[in-house]
Amino acid sequence: MPxxxxxxxxAAIGAYAAHPGAREAVANTVALVIVSNQPFYPLYLYWAVSPVIGPSFLTFLSTPLFALVxxxxxxNSKLGRSLMLCAGIGNTLLCRFVFGSAxxxxxxxxxxxxxxxxxxxxDERLYAAGFAALGFGAYLLPVDVMGGPLHLYERQEYVALQRLNFLSAASLTVLIGWLFVQRHPDIGRSDETGKGRPT
Incomplete structure (x- = not known):
């Protein structure tokens, strides 16, 4: 491509992710970063874990949700931010079904x-508390409820898969913190009232 x-x-991606609200812009950016990385996950799996990558293609089911954020x-700002969290938690549960808790x-x-x-x-603490509870609930969900995994990897492959998932999740967490602190320093006390922000 020239x-x-x-x-x-x-430029088109940047315009699509742009939003006057700082929190909203962060959520949009994170969602599109996830969209851009999901197609490479099977390759990461192949290089770092195992040539058996078929189950990973099911994780693409969440890609349209992130892309729609x-x-x-x-x-609707609240709906968009809620969709971002539903997609993230839902994708984690989907991956747990595909690969298992190991x-x-x-x-x-x-x-x-x-x-x-x-x-x-x-002024949106109820949303924050609700999604935090949903995240903890997803972790506490009994393994038997999810079923799976779709493929049983070898013990050393699970060790490599744990490392891959930890590094990916840690990188995403750092990115979120960096975006909030560096790219949107205007998220502060003046933003807490929600004045002038779309709902």
């Missing part, structure tokens, strides 16, 4: 819990 085509593509955010995929609940706390203002 350089001008790439510039247009990135900025569009929904423009219509994969350590529950580590992705940490960035979900972080977003639950950061995406909602002080």
């Amino acid at each position: 350089a001008t085509g790439l510039k247009r593509l990135f 900025p569009a929904v955010m423009r219509r 994969s350590g995929v529950e580590a992705f609940l940490f960035p979900c819990l972080m977003l639950a706390v950061l995406l909602f203002r002080s």
Whole structure:
């Protein structure tokens, strides 16, 4: 793709992720980062864990939800932020079904819990508490309820899969913190009232 085509593509993605609200813009950016990384997950799995990557393709079922976050955010901020968290927690549960709890995929609940706390203002504490409770509930959900996994990996492969999932979840958590602190320093006391922000 020519350089001008790439510039247009990135400009279009940037425009799609843009939002006047700082929290909303963070959620949009995180959602699109996840969308851009999901197609590579089978490759990471192949290189780091095992050539058996078929089960990982089911994780693409959540990709449209993440991709829709900025569009929904423009219509309704709370709904968009809620969709972001539902997609994140739902994708973690889906991966738990696909790979089993031995994969350590529950580590992705940490960035979900972080977003639950950061995406909602002080007058939206009920939403924050509700999604935080949903995240903890997803972790505490009995393994037997989920069924699976779709493929039993070897012990050393599970160790590698745990490492891959931990590094991915940790990187996502760091990205979320960096976006809030560096890219949107205007998230502060003036933002807590929600004045001038879309709902």
